[in-house]
Amino acid sequence: MKKLMGAATAALIAASAAQADTKIGMITTLSGGGSHLGTDVRDGFMLAMEQAGSDVEVIIRDDARKPDVAKSLADELVQKDKVDILTGIIWSNLAMAVVPGVTAGGTFYLSPNAGPSALAGKNCHENYFNVAWQNNNLHEAMGAYMKAEGIKKPFILAPNYPAGTDALTGFKSRFGDDVAGEIYTKLGQEDYAAEISQIRASDADSIFFFLPAGMGIAFTKQYAASGAELPLYGPAFSFDEIILGAVGDAALGVKNSSQWAYDLDNPANAAFVDSFRAKYDRTPTLYASQGFDTANLILSALGKADPSDKDAFRAALKEADFDSVRGDFAFGNNNHPIQDIYIREVVAGEGKPTNKLVGVAIEDLQDAYAAECKL
Amino acid sequence: MTLPLFIEQLLNGVQLGVTLFLMASGLTLVFGVMGLINLAHGSLYMIGAFTCATVTGSTGSFALGLGAGVIAAALAGALIEWSVMRRLYARDHLDQVLATFALILIISEGTRYLFGGAPLWLDVPDALSGAVALPGGAVYPLYRLAIIGVGLLVALGLFLLIARTRLGMQIRAGESDREMIAALGVNIASLYTIVFALGAGLAGLAGAMVGALQSVRVGMGEPVLILAFVVIVIGGIGSIRGALVGAVLVGVTDTLGRIFLPELFGLVLPPSEATTVGASLGSMLIYLVMAVILAIRPQGLFPANA
Numbered sequence: 298m299k300k301l302m303g304a305a306t307a308a309l310i311a312a313s314a315a316q317a318d319t320k321i322g323m324i325t326t327l328s329g330g331g332s333h334l335g336t337d338v339r340d341g342f343m344l345a346m347e348q349a350g351s352d353v354e355v356i357i358r359d360d361a362r363k364p365d366v367a368k369s370l371a372d373e374l375v376q377k378d379k380v381d382i383l384t385g386i387i388w389s390n391l392a393m394a395v396v397p398g399v400t401a402g403g404t405f406y407l408s409p410n411a412g413p414s415a416l417a418g419k420n421c422h423e424n425y426f427n428v429a430w431q432n433n434n435l436h437e438a439m440g441a442y443m444k445a446e447g448i449k450k451p452f453i454l455a456p457n458y459p460a461g462t463d464a465l466t467g468f469k470s471r472f473g474d475d476v477a478g479e480i481y482t483k484l485g486q487e488d489y490a491a492e493i494s495q496i497r498a499s500d501a502d503s504i505f506f507f508l509p510a511g512m513g514i515a516f517t518k519q520y521a522a523s524g525a526e527l528p529l530y531g532p533a534f535s536f537d538e539i540i541l542g543a544v545g546d547a548a549l550g551v552k553n554s555s556q557w558a559y560d561l562d563n564p565a566n567a568a569f570v571d572s573f574r575a576k577y578d579r580t581p582t583l584y585a586s587q588g589f590d591t592a593n594l595i596l597s598a599l600g601k602a603d604p605s606d607k608d609a610f611r612a613a614l615k616e617a618d619f620d621s622v623r624g625d626f627a628f629g630n631n632n633h634p635i636q637d638i639y640i641r642e643v644v645a646g647e648g649k650p651t652n653k654l655v656g657v658a659i660e661d662l663q664d665a666y667a668a669e670c671k672l
Numbered sequence: 673m674t675l676p677l678f679i680e681q682l683l684n685g686v687q688l689g690v691t692l693f694l695m696a697s698g699l700t701l702v703f704g705v706m707g708l709i710n711l712a713h714g715s716l717y718m719i720g721a722f723t724c725a726t727v728t729g730s731t732g733s734f735a736l737g738l739g740a741g742v743i744a745a746a747l748a749g750a751l752i753e754w755s756v757m758r759r760l761y762a763r764d765h766l767d768q769v770l771a772t773f774a775l776i777l778i779i780s781e782g783t784r785y786l787f788g789g790a791p792l793w794l795d796v797p798d799a800l801s802g803a804v805a806l807p808g809g810a811v812y813p814l815y816r817l818a819i820i821g822v823g824l825l826v827a828l829g830l831f832l833l834i835a836r837t838r839l840g841m842q843i844r845a846g847e848s849d850r851e852m853i854a855a856l857g858v859n860i861a862s863l864y865t866i867v868f869a870l871g872a873g874l875a876g877l878a879g880a881m882v883g884a885l886q887s888v889r890v891g892m893g894e895p896v897l898i899l900a901f902v903v904i905v906i907g908g909i910g911s912i913r914g915a916l917v918g919a920v921l922v923g924v925t926d927t928l929g930r931i932f933l934p935e936l937f938g939l940v941l942p943p944s945e946a947t948t949v950g951a952s953l954g955s956m957l958i959y960l961v962m963a964v965i966l967a968i969r970p971q972g973l974f975p976a977n978a
Contacts, residue, residue, distance in 0.1 A: 327789075328780075328784070328789075328890070328891070329890075329891045332789045332890070333789055333790050333791075336789050457948060457951045457952065457955075462948070479943070479947055480934070480947060480951070481934075481947050481948055481951040482930075482951070483930075483951070483955045485895065487886040487887065487892075487895075488688060488885070488886065490684035490687065490688075490813075490816065490927070491681055491684045491685075491927045491930060491931045492931075494677060494680040494681055494684060494931075495677070495681075495931055497680075497811070498674060498676070498677040498680075511791060511886070511887040511889055511892075514791055514886070514887040515885070515886040515887055518795065518796075518885065518886075518887075519813075519885055519886075522796050522801055522802070522803075522813050522815060522885070523803055523813050524802055524803030524811060524813065539790050539791070542790065542793060543790070543791040543792070543793050543887055543888075544793075545793055545795060649793075
């Protein structure tokens, strides 16, 4: 018994020593278009670190949504700062530039946002964990929901980059190919007059669009001003709390799919939303919840193993032994989440519209590429 | 392809062109008259939009906001000219690029410090919201028609200013020979401040009007700035007429290209490939047009000093 206690104490000391030596690098988008996504991931992440009283060093860098900047920052963090874990990237085109090299070099990468299909299937990697979703997930859920709602001919659009093609692929995998039209717009585009005219001229009965950040704000406002009245659907990325603040009442009544909602009823989430509001004076977006979950996953694994013992640390991550704010959370064989996807509706709130949870679209959704992964 | 859709897309192209013209006219005047490359022109666009959003938010009047946006951008322009640009006229273009790039960073980060990273809310005024039916069966948003109208009025005003007024004469003289007009007793320093502030005010006007359609956020000016440079290169540096023709050409090419190219490829390719190939080529199209025009007329369509 005494020996056992001793071993336990030694393990505890080792674990806290591991925390003190561990370095985490965060590359995220803090300036330019879409910077509110990176800001929320960072704030959620750092809130979890602060609540745990962790002394792990987190080095934060801004990629300005540029793939070449992200790549050189990753090289610097891995080679010069010798970080054990890298995280933070928002955009799939940046993730594609950074993640394969980093994980092949033996560093762990935990994605708090991007989940490109190319990294979920054949090219999955044991050091790559996705704590958010595989890109297709929210769109698959919306496709299934719209089909169940009796929608016949949606017009679908997304930006022309990896997450955009994943979005429309995911949507069609559940809805079917019978759409009124599909458009890929330029990433960062903010004038959608031409697309809106084209939609109005089609025989669509609804619109499904994936346009994160400023793109979603611009589209929704211009759509409302065009006099068109087809119902709008989309993933939560097109309707996060920041976007709703900028869009205003034009978004009322819109349905969107999300793996998380701030009014999701579980104790971990209630505590998270309250503490986030208290610290930052705003309602967290799904990005903040993903940053918060990523940090708690890392902390749970650090409590069990040292990142220098790669096999043990990897196994500890895979257990996903933390209280996710989205409720049930487990990793599939390809280290991507298996989780419920919810439907939210935009309703009038205090001063600006807000999201309200209205139901579940798909329970325990696993991504479509898991079978191709050899892990 | 129906006629109403074609009319709508053409108007969309013209509307984009007109906003580009407001940006490009200032840029081309500053470059043509003062020989200065001003990368910070996009920041003045942003200043116009942020001021408009703030004033509209506190007074409830979009017209006041628009006026405040134009004035704030013009004042900021005059201040920048007086404090920074003056020291750069005699310098190399590379120094000007460096200094004005630094201005972009300072103004962007300063705005982020003051307003935060989240986009501001600015909406189309009630009087101009909604859409109107046009002859030919097209339905078009009233606000976009208003932008086209304002842009064309500004273009007309600039033509008259340059061609018919004393100030315009000085500007034209400054383009041709700045030492000579200084020797003739024209106060060249205040002329430059006026030209710079005029260009800045037009950028602020564009930012405020477009801000209501898109989002008012830090860094909103840079994508427009790139297109504005394409416009002045196509149109001929220093020429207002060139800026107008170039802007409408770029606006219409960009809009029609990104809509009709995917449809064109749809005739020979499967739909999903056609949309991706068409979208990629559509976003390249204006640069292809620029390359062709530069190959045929290296000085642009309407060079100022021809």
